[in-house]
Amino acid sequence: GEDVEQSLFLSVREGDSSVINCTYTDSSSTYLYWYKQEPGAGLQLLTYIFSNMDMKQDQRLTVLLNKKDKHLSLRIADTQTGDSAIYFCAPGGSARQLTFGSGTQLTVLP
Amino acid sequence: SQTIHQWPATLVQPVGSPLSLECTVEGTSNPNLYWYRQAAGRGLQLLFYSVGIGQISSEVPQNLSASRPQDRQFILSSKKLLLSDSGFYLCAWSGTLDSSLHFGNGTRLTVT
Numbered sequence: 340g341e342d343v344e345q346s347l348f349l350s351v352r353e354g355d356s357s358v359i360n361c362t363y364t365d366s367s368s369t370y371l372y373w374y375k376q377e378p379g380a381g382l383q384l385l386t387y388i389f390s391n392m393d394m395k396q397d398q399r400l401t402v403l404l405n406k407k408d409k410h411l412s413l414r415i416a417d418t419q420t421g422d423s424a425i426y427f428c429a430p431g432g433s434a435r436q437l438t439f440g441s442g443t444q445l446t447v448l449p
Numbered sequence: 450s451q452t453i454h455q456w457p458a459t460l461v462q463p464v465g466s467p468l469s470l471e472c473t474v475e476g477t478s479n480p481n482l483y484w485y486r487q488a489a490g491r492g493l494q495l496l497f498y499s500v501g502i503g504q505i506s507s508e509v510p511q512n513l514s515a516s517r518p519q520d521r522q523f524i525l526s527s528k529k530l531l532l533s534d535s536g537f538y539l540c541a542w543s544g545t546l547d548s549s550l551h552f553g554n555g556t557r558l559t560v561t
Contacts, residue, residue, distance in 0.1 A: 370548045381455075381539055381552035382493075425491060434481060434543035434550050439493040 341365040343440040345428055350446045357415040359443045361428030366409060368430035372437065373402065373413045376425045385426075386413075415445075423447045451476035455540045455553030462560055468513075468527040470556050472540030475521065480542040482523040483550065484515055487537040499523060500545075535560045 342364045351357045363371075369390050374382040388395045388402045388411070395402045401414040411430070415422055425444050431437035455472045462468060474480050484496045495508045497515035505515050512531050516524045523540060540553040 372549060381554045384549055384551065387549065433548050435498050437550060442491040
C-alpha cells in the first residue's frame with residue numbers, strides 16, 4: 340500500500356511563510372489533497388492538485404508537486420494564528436484509496 | 450449545499466457496553482460513506498465504507514460493525530466495547546464521481 344510521510348511539527352512566526360512537506364510512494368496517485376484539522380474537529384479540505392500539474396495557487400496557499408521525487412508541499416503565505424492546526428497530506432486515486440499522512444502540527448508564534 | 454452531521458460529539462462508555470454512532474448527510478443523493486478512526490498518533494484508519502444502502506465493506510477486522518439503513522445514514526456499532534476502541538471517530542462522504550472526502554466533526558469515544 341501507499342506510504343505517506345510528514346514531519347510531525349512545524350513552528351513559524353506570525354507573518355512568515357510556512358512550508359509543510361509530504362513524501363509518498365505510490366506514483367499512480369491521481370489526486371493529492373491537503374486537509375486541515377483544528378483541535379477537536381473533523382478534517383477540512385483545504386486544496387488539492389492533480390497529478391498532471393506542478394503547481395497550484397489558491398489565495399495564500401501554494402501547492403507544489405514533484406512527481407519524480409514523489410514530493411508534495413503546501414506553502415502558506417503570511418501565516419496567521421488562525422492557521423495553527425494539524426495539516427494532512429492525502430494522495431490517492433479515489434476517495435476510498437486516499438492514504439493520510441500522520442499530519443504536521445503547525446504552531447504559529449506571535 | 451451538502452452538510453454532514455455526526456453525533457454525539459463526545460461519549461464515555463464502560464467496557465462491555467454497546468455503541469451506536471450516527472452520521473447523516475444532507476444535500477446530496479447516493480453518497481459514498483466512510484467511517485475512519487483517528488488514534489492518538491494522528492493517523493487516520495479507514496474502518497468501513499459504503500457505496501449504497503445495505504452495502505458495507507470492512508477494511509480491517511475488529512470489534513466494530515457498520516450499517517447503512519437509509520441512503521444518507523451511516524451507523525457505527527459495537528455489541529461490547531473494548532478499551533482499545535477508544536479514539537476519535539470520523540464519518541465522511543464523497544460523491545460517486547468525486548475523489549475528495551468531506552468529514553463530519555467527529556466523535557470522541559472514551560472507553561473506561
